[in-house]
Amino acid sequence: xxxxxSGTVTLVKVVVQVKLIPETDQAAALSATLRTVNESACWxxxxxxxxxxxxxxxxxxxxxxxxxxxxLGAQAAQHxxxxxRDAYTALKxxxxxxxxxxxxxxxxxxxxxxxxxxxxxxxxxYDDRCLSWQYDAGTVSIWTTAGRLKTVRFACSPDALTxxxxxxxxxxxxIERDGTFYLIATCDIPETPLNENPAGxxxxxxxxxxxxxxxxxxxAAGRALNRHRGRQLDLRxxxxxxxxxxxxxxxxxxxxxxQRHTANQxxxxxxxxxxxxxxxxxxxxxxxxxxxRSRVRLRKEQRQQLHSWSFRQLASFxxxxxxxxxxxxxxxxxxYTSRQCSECHHVERKNRATQSVFACRACGVMMHADHxxxxxxxxxxxxxxxxxxxxxxxxxx
Ligand SMILES: [Zn+2]
Numbered sequence: 364x365x366x367x368x369s370g371t372v373t374l375v376k377v378v379v380q381v382k383l384i385p386e387t388d389q390a391a392a393l394s395a396t397l398r399t400v401n402e403s404a405c406w407x408x409x410x411x412x413x414x415x416x417x418x419x420x421x422x423x424x425x426x427x428x429x430x431x432x433x434x435l436g437a438q439a440a441q442h443x444x445x446x447x448r449d450a451y452t453a454l455k456x457x458x459x460x461x462x463x464x465x466x467x468x469x470x471x472x473x474x475x476x477x478x479x480x481x482x483x484x485x486x487x488x489y490d491d492r493c494l495s496w497q498y499d500a501g502t503v504s505i506w507t508t509a510g511r512l513k514t515v516r517f518a519c520s521p522d523a524l525t526x527x528x529x530x531x532x533x534x535x536x537x538i539e540r541d542g543t544f545y546l547i548a549t550c551d552i553p554e555t556p557l558n559e560n561p562a563g564x565x566x567x568x569x570x571x572x573x574x575x576x577x578x579x580x581x582x583a584a585g586r587a588l589n590r591h592r593g594r595q596l597d598l599r600x601x602x603x604x605x606x607x608x609x610x611x612x613x614x615x616x617x618x619x620x621x622q623r624h625t626a627n628q629x630x631x632x633x634x635x636x637x638x639x640x641x642x643x644x645x646x647x648x649x650x651x652x653x654x655x656r657s658r659v660r661l662r663k664e665q666r667q668q669l670h671s672w673s674f675r676q677l678a679s680f681x682x683x684x685x686x687x688x689x690x691x692x693x694x695x696x697x698x699y700t701s702r703q704c705s706e707c708h709h710v711e712r713k714n715r716a717t718q719s720v721f722a723c724r725a726c727g728v729m730m731h732a733d734h735x736x737x738x739x740x741x742x743x744x745x746x747x748x749x750x751x752x753x754x755x756x757x758x759x760x
Pocket of ligand 1: 704705723728
């Protein structure tokens with residue numbers, strides 16, 4: 364997420380991914396277009412490499428006519444040249460930052476000794492002249508090497524559509540992943556000013572059985588996701604055992620699909636949490652996830668299901684959605700959140716009777732263990748916020 368100030372309004376850059384639903388012939392045209400522009404990019408890259416990576420206008424002088432002859436329109440040709448130039452700029456920056464090792468290292472020599480390559484399905488940027496959006500009709504009109512496709516249908520959530528309609532700006536990228544086409548659009552969204560006086564905090568407990576439980580009673584069960592992961596895991600084992608090239612390819616495809624599935628789920632959960640906090644004028648308290656893997660004691664099969672990255676992703680989605688909505692967000696120390704009674708604050712390991720039941724040994728209160736934890740997190744969140752505010756506001760003399 365990139366933020367920038369424009370006058371007094373802070374803009375947050377967000378990307379919206381839209382899935383295209385092309386007819387068969389449209390899909391063929393899109394596919395051929397991506398192949399053509401990326402083959403052309405490889406060719407331009409070769410020219411840039413041979414001639415010592417000249418500047419954009421110089422590269423344009425050597426390649427533009429040939430690109431037009433290959434069937435690229437003026438804009439597409441320009442975008443291909445810019446894409447190649449950007450790739451070399453990025454490579455240079457990576458080398459300078461030491462991301463490819465020291466001078467003379469194997470990786471660095473490999474990267475420097477040949478032109479940058481573009482995969483046949485690499486992203487291609489489209490500006491407003493090559494791509495226009497018809498939001499009401501749910502279609503785009505897009506340039507291809509087979510001519511302009513006037514009505515390619517697209518699908519996205521109602522929220523994403525609103526964001527696109529109100530804030531889409533600049534270029535969008537066309538990509539293909541596992542046979543599906545997507546447009547990645549950039550939107551500049553004005554950030555809502557931070558709510559400085561939250562009316563309490565929503566505590567969020569993250570877990571495996573329940574992915575997220577909030578102190579306000581929302582619970583995102585992990586059953587479906589865990590079942591899904593279990594199935595994927597079985598399949599992965601079978602494919603790994605096979606070890607063939609096609610099995611490996613399928614494996615990669617599967618894991619990308621799984622990541623998309625998790626990301627979708629995390630979007631839905633984070634959205635629900637942030638919307639609830641926004642509606643009630645509350646802040647959000649999350650556990651500090653550093654060390655979640657070592658902290659949580661797990662049975663072996665659960666360990667397979669726990670992808671710490673998916674929790675970090677959920678937390679980062681909550682973070683940026685909260686920021687957009689002006690909802691205060693604090694991280695709290697997770698110590699004792701599952702052992703402490705959220706009613707009387709008594710701490711005892713035995714308070715947690717089973718995985719799901721919390722029964723306080725001191726006051727006798729009983730509730731769902733995750734709900735108890737989320738209430739503790741909410742309370743801690745409020746304390747963190749107040750402490751932070753006291754340190755922010757100078758004492759009156
Ligand atoms: Zn108690």
